[in-house]
Amino acid sequence: MGVPELAQFPEREEGGAGDLAVMLTGGGARASYQVGLIRGLARHFPHLRFQIITGVSAGAINAVYLAAKDGDLSVIAEALTKLWTDLQCQHVFTPNYAALLPFRSVIKSVLPRRMPGGPHGFFNAAPLADLLREVFTCRIRRMPIAGIRRNIDRGLLKALALVALDYSTGQSVRWVQGRDIEVLENTNRRRENVELTIEHVLASAALPFVFPAVRIGDGWYGDGGIRLNAPLSTALHLGASRILAMSTGYQRTAVEASRPVVRGYPPAAQIISQLVNAIFLDAIDEDVARMERMNEVLRQLPPDQRDGMKPIDLFVLRPSSDLGKLAGEYQKYLPASVRLFTRALGADETESPDVVSMLMFEPRYTRVLIETGERDVENRLDELRAFLGDNVRPAISRQVRR
Numbered sequence: 358m359g360v361p362e363l364a365q366f367p368e369r370e371e372g373g374a375g376d377l378a379v380m381l382t383g384g385g386a387r388a389s390y391q392v393g394l395i396r397g398l399a400r401h402f403p404h405l406r407f408q409i410i411t412g413v414s415a416g417a418i419n420a421v422y423l424a425a426k427d428g429d430l431s432v433i434a435e436a437l438t439k440l441w442t443d444l445q446c447q448h449v450f451t452p453n454y455a456a457l458l459p460f461r462s463v464i465k466s467v468l469p470r471r472m473p474g475g476p477h478g479f480f481n482a483a484p485l486a487d488l489l490r491e492v493f494t495c496r497i498r499r500m501p502i503a504g505i506r507r508n509i510d511r512g513l514l515k516a517l518a519l520v521a522l523d524y525s526t527g528q529s530v531r532w533v534q535g536r537d538i539e540v541l542e543n544t545n546r547r548r549e550n551v552e553l554t555i556e557h558v559l560a561s562a563a564l565p566f567v568f569p570a571v572r573i574g575d576g577w578y579g580d581g582g583i584r585l586n587a588p589l590s591t592a593l594h595l596g597a598s599r600i601l602a603m604s605t606g607y608q609r610t611a612v613e614a615s616r617p618v619v620r621g622y623p624p625a626a627q628i629i630s631q632l633v634n635a636i637f638l639d640a641i642d643e644d645v646a647r648m649e650r651m652n653e654v655l656r657q658l659p660p661d662q663r664d665g666m667k668p669i670d671l672f673v674l675r676p677s678s679d680l681g682k683l684a685g686e687y688q689k690y691l692p693a694s695v696r697l698f699t700r701a702l703g704a705d706e707t708e709s710p711d712v713v714s715m716l717m718f719e720p721r722y723t724r725v726l727i728e729t730g731e732r733d734v735e736n737r738l739d740e741l742r743a744f745l746g747d748n749v750r751p752a753i754s755r756q757v758r759r
Contacts, residue, residue: 375598375670376408376515377745379423380589382641383414383582384605385564385715387680389441389723391419391603392434393730394674399434400731401738402745406430406513407601409535411591413520413581415715416603417561418489421553424517425493425504440492441723448488449718450480450568452694478569479698480716482559489555501552505534516595519553520581521561524570529584531591532557545584548594564715582636589644589671599670601744602645606638607679618682624703630681630711638711645673672744677733680726684714687722 381391398405412420419437426433489495493502508514516535523530531548551557560571560578570577592600619627652668688699688710695716704710717723734741 376596377406377599377601378409378411378592378595378597379407379420380592380600380602381410381412381416381420382588382602382604382606382638383416383562383580384638384680385415386444386717386719386723387605387714387726388415388419389444390605390676390680390726390730391416392437392441392723393727393732394603394734395419395423395430395730396434396438396727397731397734398741399429399431401734401741403429403431405745408515409518409592409595409597410514410516411518411520411595413561413585413588414564415562416605417519417558417581420517420519421493421502421505421558424508424514425502427504427508438727441727442720444718444723445720446692446695446716446718447484449485450482450716451484452698453479453481478563479567482563482568485562486555486559489558493555495555499554499556501554505553509534509536517553518591518595519557519561520585520591521557521563521578522581522583523547524577524579526576527584529581530578531594532561533595535595567716582640585640587644587647588641589648593669597669598667599744600672602641602671602673604638604641604673604675605680606634606641607676607681608642609679613679619707624706626699626702626704626710626712627707629702630707633711633715641673645671670744672741674730674733674737676726676729677736678729680729681711681714683725684717684722685710687717687719687725688713690719690721691717 381388384390407423410420410424412418422437422440423433426436493504495502505514505517509516514535516533518531518533518535521530521532522528527545529546531546532551532553533548534551534553556571556573560573561581563569563571563579565579565583568579570579572578589600589602648669648671651666652671655663655666655668685704685707688696688704691699691713699705699710699713699716702712704713714722
């Protein structure tokens with residue numbers, strides 16, 4: 358179903374299987390679905406190791422967890438599952454009532470220019486910052502996450518990359534920590550080699566307007582899903598020749614896509630949900646389609662005419678059910694302050710409130726998403742075995758132009 362996965366059983370190029378990457382997209386609370394995928398993989402491939410890990414938005418949290426923690430995938434998966442199933446909204450954010458006041462902009466206009474105006478999002482992400490500092494033992498601001506460096510030094514990880522948006526320049530920024538990494542940039546995309554911190558994770562996951570931008574150095578950064586037109590490119594530029602992409606976006610059938618989910622004039626929640634899908638979820642589908650076409654072209658060319666490029670093995674895992682629609686069934690469990698916000702947007706008037714699903718940090722919802730991820734792995738287990746093969750140890754990476 359959905360976009361056909363690119364050459365699910367492609368021919369292996371000479372020189373071994375190559376570097377295996379996992380790419381984790383965003384989606385707020387929907388990232389718990391990725392935890393189900395990881396748990397499902399760990400059940401059947403407990404020693405699976407990703408040489409390259411990339412994350413954006415809420416996927417950055419899972420990416421850093423995979424990169425920084427010790428032990429087999431089975432151990433990491435169980436600990437990550439407990440983290441997500443224990444999560445509640447108050448562990449992630451608190452409402453910023455001042456941002457909702459209609460006269461806030463008037464008050465701010467008469468304040469001195471250098472006087473801070475308070476938080477700049479509808480919600481304050483301070484609880485998430487405190488939680489991540491505890492999980493990764495980073496008690497001091499801007500303190501590097503030690504586990505990442507440790508696993509790189511051990512040779513268990515080649516590179517980790519998080520994606521964010523620089524609000525000041527409009528550039529998509531790749532923060533990379535790893536070894537043997539080349540710098541590849543263009544006008545709207547830049548890369549910085551850094552020691553990753555909790556601030557980098559928070560910046561990548563800072564949904565615009567919902568959470569405030571995060572200051573790093575002299576810049577202000579927000580959710581990396583914005584302007585991320587090619588989500589797969591980060592892993593490619595880090596040397597991956599095989600990519601396991603974990604999307605949180607459900608791909609509707611033709612019948613589902615043509616059926617209205619709201620009657621009458623669309624409420625704000627429906628409009629915002631379409632923007633959320635367009636910005637954060639649809640890009641992976643477009644990128645997969647582009648890679649499919651490129652791979653087909655490359656396979657039709659003799660190796661000496663490929664200009665150094667090689668086909669990429671790609672496997673996409675995505676939800677088998679609509680996670681946004683599912684969120685509508687669990688709105689009643691949200692805290693009163695959050696329900697007030699979602700109802701004000703008209704979330705009750707649409708059958709698929711995607712914007713609500715991103716804020717649904719409630720155990721009843723996240724457990725269902727984790728179970729869905731595990732089930733989706735089981736349903737595609739034979740394909741995954743063929744894709745991953747018996748040998749997933751690090752190999753010499755191969756350059757791929759993009």
